[in-house]
Amino acid sequence: MDDDALLDCLIVGAGPAGLTAGINLSRFYRTIRIVDAGSSRASLIPCTHNYPSYPEGIGGNELLDQLRRQLHVNGGSVESGTIQRLKRTEDGLFLAHTGNEVIRARTVLLATGVVDIDPELEGFQGVKAQGLIRYCPICDGFEFSNECIGILARDEHGVHESVFIKRFSANLTMIDIANGDFLDQRATDQLARENITLTQGLVQRLSTDDQHRIHVKMVDGREYTFDVLYCALGTRVRSDLSRALGARRNADDYLIIDEHMQTGIEGLYAAGDMTNRLSQITVATGQAAIAATAIHNRLQHR
Numbered sequence: 062m063d064d065d066a067l068l069d070c071l072i073v074g075a076g077p078a079g080l081t082a083g084i085n086l087s088r089f090y091r092t093i094r095i096v097d098a099g100s101s102r103a104s105l106i107p108c109t110h111n112y113p114s115y116p117e118g119i120g121g122n123e124l125l126d127q128l129r130r131q132l133h134v135n136g137g138s139v140e141s142g143t144i145q146r147l148k149r150t151e152d153g154l155f156l157a158h159t160g161n162e163v164i165r166a167r168t169v170l171l172a173t174g175v176v177d178i179d180p181e182l183e184g185f186q187g188v189k190a191q192g193l194i195r196y197c198p199i200c201d202g203f204e205f206s207n208e209c210i211g212i213l214a215r216d217e218h219g220v221h222e223s224v225f226i227k228r229f230s231a232n233l234t235m236i237d238i239a240n241g242d243f244l245d246q247r248a249t250d251q252l253a254r255e256n257i258t259l260t261q262g263l264v265q266r267l268s269t270d271d272q273h274r275i276h277v278k279m280v281d282g283r284e285y286t287f288d289v290l291y292c293a294l295g296t297r298v299r300s301d302l303s304r305a306l307g308a309r310r311n312a313d314d315y316l317i318i319d320e321h322m323q324t325g326i327e328g329l330y331a332a333g334d335m336t337n338r339l340s341q342i343t344v345a346t347g348q349a350a351i352a353a354t355a356i357h358n359r360l361q362h363r
Contacts, residue, residue, distance in 0.1 A: 066090050069231050069363070070356050071157055071166035073147075073302065075139045076101035078333030078345035079172035080128035085353035087137040090163055091360070094164060095132075096142045096157075101125060101176050101340065102334065107192035109200055112342050124342070128280060147302040153328060162304065167363070168356050171316070171324075171331040172349065173299035175340075180213060180294060184267035188290065193275055194289050197340045198222065202229040211277060213285035215239035215265075215294060220248045222293035223257050232259040236277060260285065322352035330356060 070086055072079045075097035083095045114152030129139060146158040147169065157164040177196050179185060186210045188194055195201055202225075212223050212235045223235045230296075235242055235252060240261050252259045263280040270276065298314040308324040308331075309317040315338065316324055316331045323330050330352045332344035 066156070066165060068164065068166040069360055070168045070170055071096070071144075071155065072170045072172060073144050073157075074098075074101070074172035074174060074333070075125075075129070075343045076103050076172060076223055076333060076345065077124070077128060077348040078174075079170070080125070080132055080139075080171065081349035082138045082170050082332060082353045083132050083139075084128070084135055085350055086356065087132065087135040089353070089357040091357060093137065094166075095137065096159065096164075097139050098143045099141060100176075102177070105177075106200075108205060109342065111200055126280065128147040133208055144302060147305060149326065149328070151308055155328065158363040167360060168330065169337065170322075170330045170349075170352055170356065171329070172333045172345075173302070175296040175298050176306070177292065177296055178294040179292060180264075182238070182264050182267055183214075188267045188269055188275055191269060191273065193273060193289060195289055198226045198229070198291060199339065199341060204290050205229060208232065208288040209286070210234070211236060211275065211285060211290045213238055213241055213290060213292050213294065213299055215246050218295050219293040220251055221350055223252065224255050224289065227255055227257060227292060230257065234260055234287070236264065236285070237261040238264055286329045288343035296334075296338075296340075298316055300335060301329065303329065320351075321355035322348050323355065328359075 069091040070093045072082055072095040075095050081159045086093045086181055102212055103121040103125055108118040108120050110118040141275045142159050144157045145160055148156045155166045206229045208230055209232045210230050214235050215238050221329050227233055265278045265280045275290050277285045306326050308326050316336050318324055318336050322332050332348035333353045334340055
């Protein structure tokens, strides 16, 4: 394989982080490829109101479309596919296996994000499809100020999320779907101090009505109605590629990066949700811009 086939950077993932990095690197006249599996978390956002320059809000798919158009204008494109394996050679290059080919690159930017953990509850996916299940109170808690909010949780993470959401509404109920298996006395005491209602038990099903309100029916017959339901079961970081290379991760499995967005592996960068639990598009795009500039400067004489 000749040098013409050697990329300056392979970007894995075409969410806001990957697309932003692609835009910047294309404008630096860098040879790149963006490989995307088509499962950006941003595509699930019905409408976000905290992304700058969109006072009326913007849907996740619309934002991704605009970023792709901007990438195209600057000479870049996205190709569908999955990077199955990633290796680093003795001379510091990266080999990415797609199943159909091996891509060679001087650097790699991982922007594969995270996957929200959903409960296996009857009706959950149907309610989610209506845009009534939310995951990021930092992003959209303001839109549900003073409304009746339910939180599906099972452990201390859900308790912390509930306390955070209380800033927006005092009409708050945390539903412990694990029925107390993972909550200790300290956690339940904290909920009591914050005047957050705690409901424990098995959920039978979720449904909605004509007013788009959510009904949560418990196995024991209790039923609760909410304006919106937050799912606070955590996320799974898509860190398989970096794990195979030995990149360091913190206790929550997020990739550890430096101020240039480089991991502990020379030439391997990361940006977006896989590096922190903030889950903010602005953070992802900012990190991507930093990473792209660092990659360009690293290759300045090439």
